[in-house]
Amino acid sequence: MKERLVTYWAVAQPGSVSGEVLVRDGYIVGDDAAIAQIAEAGVQLVAAADGSRPMIWVSLGSANVRVPGFADQTLDRAGLEAEIRRRVTEEENAQRRSAVEAMSEGSSHARSAMHSTPTSSVRDQWSRITEWLRVHFPATTITGADRRSVDAAMAKTGQSWPAELIELYTLVDRVSDERLLGLLHRFALLTLDDALWHWESSIQIWDESARLYGGGPVDVPAEAGFQADTFIPAFVPFAGMDGNFLCIETRHGLMHGCVTEFDKSGADEPGPRWISISALLSDLADSLTASHAFDDGWYCTTDNGALEWEPDRTWRLRQLHTCQLRASTENKIDR
Numbered sequence: 001m002k003e004r005l006v007t008y009w010a011v012a013q014p015g016s017v018s019g020e021v022l023v024r025d026g027y028i029v030g031d032d033a034a035i036a037q038i039a040e041a042g043v044q045l046v047a048a049a050d051g052s053r054p055m056i057w058v059s060l061g062s063a064n065v066r067v068p069g070f071a072d073q074t075l076d077r078a079g080l081e082a083e084i085r086r087r088v089t090e091e092e093n094a095q096r097r098s099a100v101e102a103m104s105e106g107s108s109h110a111r112s113a114m115h116s117t118p119t120s121s122v123r124d125q126w127s128r129i130t131e132w133l134r135v136h137f138p139a140t141t142i143t144g145a146d147r148r149s150v151d152a153a154m155a156k157t158g159q160s161w162p163a164e165l166i167e168l169y170t171l172v173d174r175v176s177d178e179r180l181l182g183l184l185h186r187f188a189l190l191t192l193d194d195a196l197w198h199w200e201s202s203i204q205i206w207d208e209s210a211r212l213y214g215g216g217p218v219d220v221p222a223e224a225g226f227q228a229d230t231f232i233p234a235f236v237p238f239a240g241m242d243g244n245f246l247c248i249e250t251r252h253g254l255m256h257g258c259v260t261e262f263d264k265s266g267a268d269e270p271g272p273r274w275i276s277i278s279a280l281l282s283d284l285a286d287s288l289t290a291s292h293a294f295d296d297g298w299y300c301t302t303d304n305g306a307l308e309w310e311p312d313r314t315w316r317l318r319q320l321h322t323c324q325l326r327a328s329t330e331n332k333i334d335r
Contacts, residue, residue, distance in 0.1 A: 008311075009034040010059035011041040025059070034060055035088075039081050042070045058084060063091035115295075117279040122167045125281035132288045136302055137177055145173035145192050153192045157199060157236055159250040162257035164277040165238060179306035184284065185298050187239035187246050198237050198245065206231040206267075225255030229267050235260065238277075248277065 010025035024041035028034050042056050056070045069075055069083035133140055150169045154161045173191050181188045190198065210230060220228045228235075235247035243264035249255055249272070259280050261270035273295070274280040287294035294300070297312035 007031055007034040007060070009038050011038050011045060012057045012059075013042075013045045014055055031060065035081050035084050038084055039077060042067070042084075043077075043080075046070050058088065060084075060088050061092065062095055063088045065091045115274050115279065115283060117274060117283050119276040120278045120282050122164045122278045122281060123171065125278055125285050126168070126171050128285035128289060129281065132285070133180070137179060137307070139177065140180060141174075141176040142172050143174050144170045146170070149173075149192060153196055156196055157233065157250075159234060159236060161236065161250060162248060162276075164257060165236065165248045168238065168277055182307055182309060184239050184246065184280075185295050185309045186244070187241050189239050190237060194240075195237050198240055199233075199235075202231040202235075202237070202245075202262075203233060222251060223253035223255070224249040224251035225253060225258060225260075225272055226251075227268055227271065229269075231262060231267065235262060235268070237262070246273070246280075 006027045006029055008025070008027055010023060012021055012023045014020065015022045022045060024045065026037060028037055038058055038060065042058070045056065056067055058065055058067050065087045067084055067087050069080050069087075072080075072083075075083065130142060133142075147166075147170060150161075150166050153169075154166070169192055172189060175183070175189060183189060207230075220230065220232050224234075234250045235245075236250060237245035237247045239246040245262045247260050247262050247268075249258045249260050255272060255275075257276050258272040259274040259277060260268055260272050262268050263270055274283070283292070283294055286292040287298075288300055291299065293312060294309070298309040299312065301308050301310055
């Protein structure tokens with residue numbers, strides 16, 4: 001059976017309140033169906049705009065474009081959909097031309113297997129994060145583990161933990177607020193007890209799978225950063241969700257202490273994500289405090305009362321509208 005691809009679409013318009021951006025978005029199978037959804041959502045936004053001339057932006061695929069046709073009373077629905085398709089196609093073609101020009105100049109667009117953020121200080125980066133949390137989630141209580149408990153946990157794993165992992169757990173072992181479960185986007189921080197439980201159970205599960213389906217233990221490279229294709233004792237999880245983990249590499253080598261993603265289906269195929277915990281926390285702090293993208297283009301939002309993450313497409317669409325709205329307001333003031 002042929003797989004049917006799902007398309008993300010979005011429509012945005014400045015709201016009636018200064019700085020507000022109204023967004024309607026969703027997922028649907030096929031570009032034609034997505035364009036129909038865009039047309040319907042855009043018409044609804046226009047109808048709610050009290051007759052003011054709308055400024056509608058559309059997102060489809062990689063294209064983010066302004067479509068003035070929503071205000072054209074001479075266009076029927078088919079004509080409006082054709083105008084949306086034309087504008088989106090023009091933007092996609094422009095992006096392709098830019099990509100070809102960049103490639104011809106020798107630019108490389110290959111995605112790195114690991115974020116390039118350098119190692120810094122776990123304590124300093126966590127301090128930046130907690131300052132932001134105190135402002136946005138003031139009732140949150142964060143407690144660290146005592147050093148004796150951390151040393152005991154390390155002893156149970158039989159691994160030599162990097163200093164940054166030890167320091168992290170002395171700073172944060174438990175977070176009281178469930179609204180912060182998504183602090184690391186796709187992963188929740190694990191307590192020491194949870195980390196040990198997942199470490200032990202994951203070893204057992206993957207060893208048993210190897211015996212049942214793989215013919216025996218996997219021959220694992222001894223150096224950190226090399227793919228193991230199974231969960232090994234040298235992987236110490238400190239964050240996880242639904243059987244997927246962020247693990248610290250305790251194998252020796254230049255990548256000792258790196259943050260590796262472990263997937264319940266693909267094992268450690270995703271590979272190292274950050275060179276260290278402090279690098280990860282630095283990216284997270286930048287995202288929270290300065291609205292930078294985190295881990296492949298996700299932006300935090302607290303609009304629904306919890307810390308959540310939205311894709312860069314939705315974020316860019318909001319930013320486009322905010323900039324356009326600001327420029328429009330400034331023009332009116334100048335007049």
